[in-house]
Amino acid sequence: MASLPQPxxxxxxxxxxxxxxxxxALTGGLLVFTVVVGFPFVWMLALSFRNTTEILADPxxxxxxxxxxxxxxxxxxxxxDIFRYVLNSIIVTGGSLILSTMLSALAGYGFxxxxxxxxxxxLLFGMMFISIMFPAQISLIAQFQQMVSYKIIxxxxxxxxxxxxTGWTSLYNNLLSLVLLYSATRLPISVFLLRTFYAQIPQDLxxxxxxxxxxxWSMFWRVMFPISRPALATILIFNFIYCWNEFLYAIVMVPxxxxxxxxxxxxxxxxxxxxxxxxxxASLVASTLPVLLLYxxxxxxxxxxxxxxxxxx
Amino acid sequence: xxxxxxxxxxxxxxxxxxxxxxxxxPWFSILLFIGPALALYTLFLLVPVLxxxxxxxxxxxxxxxxxxxxxVGLDNYVEALTKDKWFGQxxxxxxxxxxxxxxxxxxxxxxxxxxILYFKTPFHRLFRAVWFTPILISGVxxxxxxxxxxNPDWGPLTLFVEGLGLEPLNWLVDxxxxxxxxxxxxxxxxxxxVILLAGLSSISDELxxxxxxxxxxxWKVILYILLPLLRGTFVNVLxxxxxxxxxxxxxxxxxxxxxxxxRSETVATWVYTRxxxxxxxxxxxxxxMAVIWFLVIFIVTLLLQRYLQRRETLEF
Numbered sequence: 001m002a003s004l005p006q007p008x009x010x011x012x013x014x015x016x017x018x019x020x021x022x023x024x025a026l027t028g029g030l031l032v033f034t035v036v037v038g039f040p041f042v043w044m045l046a047l048s049f050r051n052t053t054e055i056l057a058d059p060x061x062x063x064x065x066x067x068x069x070x071x072x073x074x075x076x077x078x079x080x081d082i083f084r085y086v087l088n089s090i091i092v093t094g095g096s097l098i099l100s101t102m103l104s105a106l107a108g109y110g111f112x113x114x115x116x117x118x119x120x121x122x123l124l125f126g127m128m129f130i131s132i133m134f135p136a137q138i139s140l141i142a143q144f145q146q147m148v149s150y151k152i153i154x155x156x157x158x159x160x161x162x163x164x165x166t167g168w169t170s171l172y173n174n175l176l177s178l179v180l181l182y183s184a185t186r187l188p189i190s191v192f193l194l195r196t197f198y199a200q201i202p203q204d205l206x207x208x209x210x211x212x213x214x215x216x217w218s219m220f221w222r223v224m225f226p227i228s229r230p231a232l233a234t235i236l237i238f239n240f241i242y243c244w245n246e247f248l249y250a251i252v253m254v255p256x257x258x259x260x261x262x263x264x265x266x267x268x269x270x271x272x273x274x275x276x277x278x279x280x281x282a283s284l285v286a287s288t289l290p291v292l293l294l295y296x297x298x299x300x301x302x303x304x305x306x307x308x309x310x311x312x313x
Numbered sequence: 314x315x316x317x318x319x320x321x322x323x324x325x326x327x328x329x330x331x332x333x334x335x336x337x338x339p340w341f342s343i344l345l346f347i348g349p350a351l352a353l354y355t356l357f358l359l360v361p362v363l364x365x366x367x368x369x370x371x372x373x374x375x376x377x378x379x380x381x382x383x384x385v386g387l388d389n390y391v392e393a394l395t396k397d398k399w400f401g402q403x404x405x406x407x408x409x410x411x412x413x414x415x416x417x418x419x420x421x422x423x424x425x426x427x428x429i430l431y432f433k434t435p436f437h438r439l440f441r442a443v444w445f446t447p448i449l450i451s452g453v454x455x456x457x458x459x460x461x462x463x464n465p466d467w468g469p470l471t472l473f474v475e476g477l478g479l480e481p482l483n484w485l486v487d488x489x490x491x492x493x494x495x496x497x498x499x500x501x502x503x504x505x506x507v508i509l510l511a512g513l514s515s516i517s518d519e520l521x522x523x524x525x526x527x528x529x530x531x532w533k534v535i536l537y538i539l540l541p542l543l544r545g546t547f548v549n550v551l552x553x554x555x556x557x558x559x560x561x562x563x564x565x566x567x568x569x570x571x572x573x574x575x576r577s578e579t580v581a582t583w584v585y586t587r588x589x590x591x592x593x594x595x596x597x598x599x600x601x602m603a604v605i606w607f608l609v610i611f612i613v614t615l616l617l618q619r620y621l622q623r624r625e626t627l628e629f
Contacts, residue, residue, distance in 0.1 A: 110346025135560030
């Protein structure tokens with residue numbers, strides 16, 4: 001488990017020259033750079049509280065007078081119907097997180113412990129591991145083909161007072177397709193991170209639980225899964241960001257209006273309202289806000305989660 | 314020899330005694346733990362990858378509402394490599410330029426910033442938090458936001474350059490590829506920086522201390538201790554950055570959609586356009602392009618790994 005940089009105890013090299021002018025020049029430069037990097041966010045927020053006439057008159061202006069109208073329109077206009085897309089995104093993200101976390105915890109445990117060794121296990125794991133670096137394009141078209149041709153969603157209808165299956169439709173334009181694809185895409189990295197975690201748990205713990213009467217399943221479910229909470233939190237954050245923001249699979253698999261996820265809906269909404277910059281800005285802020293709020297409170301965990309595993313010690 | 318053997322026998326005996334379950338493989342548990350993940354992975358990732366290779370030898374068109382495949386051999390590859398001018402003259406060169414310029418720019422800036430933050434300059438936590446934020450944001454938001462930043466009439470960048478007394482460009486029309494590169498850099502440099510910083514922080518403090526006691530100044534510590542020991546992490550981040558640029562889709566798609574006139578077309582956007590925004594649906598031909606590009610990425614990654622990384626495994 002790669003852990004985040006702990007607060008350092010290294011002597012600060014600039015400290016030799018007290019109140020170094022160079023240090024403050026450097027800090028000043030970094031501050032300017034940081035303002036430039038952060039500017040688009042602040043600007044987007046400011047735009048969302050103004051109206052388009054004001055924006056075009058002075059793009060850099062402050063939101064004075066403060067207008068909440070864009071958000072009122074965004075959240076109440078039945079034409080926009082934003083909550084449907086928020087709900088779709090919650091369904092897809094929630095489903096994918098539950099599925100990928102459960103499966104990768106099980107597999108991470110199975111791949112990590114000596115007890116479950118079998119011939120070819122490392123090969124299987126290696127195969128899964130290498131697909132971390134596969135770009136989406138190499139599987140995308142065939143996945144589309146799968147979703148179009150697998151007709152596995154039953155259609156129900158009331159026939160003579162009884163619920164009957166009247167036909168089967170494909171996974172295309174069904175949110176389940178995204179749940180399956182996101183979970184499958186996130187599995188390799190999640191399994192890799194959890195395997196590393198489970199491999200570090202001392203054998204003594206397992207032996208002790210075994211003596212206390214644990215079988216393989218209760219060992220996992222009552223001992224291993226609970227103590228892996230830190231690692232689970234890491235992959236949950238990591239995968240949440242992916243699922244909430246994902247765009248390519250969404251535009252290919254669920255293009256119908258009613259099944260769009262939030263990023264896709266925002267994309268189409270902006271395309272249809274090109275000249276209403278104020279309302280557009282509000283939609284950008286609204287789709288980003290959940291992530292940014294979480295980040296505000298959990299920034300260390302986010303940074304740790306997103307970069308876990310990439311450090312080579 | 315005899316002592317060795319008796320030690321082994323004793324060890325084997327103790328293993329048997331302490332773990333009586335050892336004789337039989339717990340196949341049911343193995344299946345229970347690994348099976349579900351392996352099934353999902355195989356069905357929705359491994360099979361589609363293999364299917365893409367297979368499909369690249371066919372023309373797959375919807376005929377009468379059903380996708381119908383016709384075997385065409387290597388025709389798709391011949392077309393992609395010799396006839397498709399959008400692929401050969403725009404998408405491929407653009408993506409290669411991006412995959413060269415992007416990682417060099419990103420690694421240089423990220424390494425510099427990571428080294429600066431390593432020394433705990435004032436506000437380092439704030440800086441790290443702000444620089445990291447763009448990677449958390451959807452490519453749709455980033456792309457659209459920068460369409461406005463680059464707007465030729467009222468975009469902040471345009472007004473800023475005018476304010477300096479210079480002649481602004483129509484960024485997304487005059488220099489579309491450069492715009493894409495800059496926006497993607499903005500989106501990912503903080504992420505790379507944070508990984509490099511974590512790599513620096515995992516270097517033993519004692520080494521740095523020892524070097525300092527031996528009289529090494531800041532520059533020597535950086536040059537002879539920090540950078541060499543950062544190498545493993547650096548190569549990982551470089552590979553991630555390279556793969557990222559080679560396959561980036563959403564930022565480009567939203568920002569320029571490969572335009573104007575394909576001048577910022579990348580392989581990722583072109584594969585998408587040829588599959589879903591083309592005259593007729595054909596799943597075979599774009600599969601061939603995807604396979605070509607996958608092999609390029611795979612081979613270059615292996616080469617980077619082989620020649621830059623000292624140890625053997627790729628650790629994501």
